[in-house]
Amino acid sequence: MTTGGRAVPMQQSRNDEVVGKIFVALSQDMRKCLICDGVFTRQGAAEHAGTICQPSAGDSGIYGGSDDADR
Numbered sequence: 367m368t369t370g371g372r373a374v375p376m377q378q379s380r381n382d383e384v385v386g387k388i389f390v391a392l393s394q395d396m397r398k399c400l401i402c403d404g405v406f407t408r409q410g411a412a413e414h415a416g417t418i419c420q421p422s423a424g425d426s427g428i429y430g431g432s433d434d435a436d437r
C-alpha cells in the first residue's frame with residue numbers, strides 16, 4: 367500500500383506586483399518602455415504598464431532556446 371501523504375508546498379512565484387515598469391519620457395507625450403523598447407503615448411503607456419511585456423529578441427538562454435534538436 368502506498369501511503370500518499372505527500373504535502374507538496376505550493377511555491378508558485380507570483381508576478382502580481384508589476385509596479386515598477388520603467389518608462390522613459392521621449393517627449394511630452396511619448397513614453398518608451400525600457401523592457402520591450404516599445405514607444406507609446408501617455409495613454410498607451412498607462413495601458414502598457416498593466417500588461418506583461420518581454421524584451422523583444424533577447425540575448426539567449428533565458429527562455430530556453432534549445433538548439434540541440436539535431437541530436
Ligand SMILES: [Zn+2]
Nearest residue numbers: 399401402419
Ligand atoms: Zn514594454
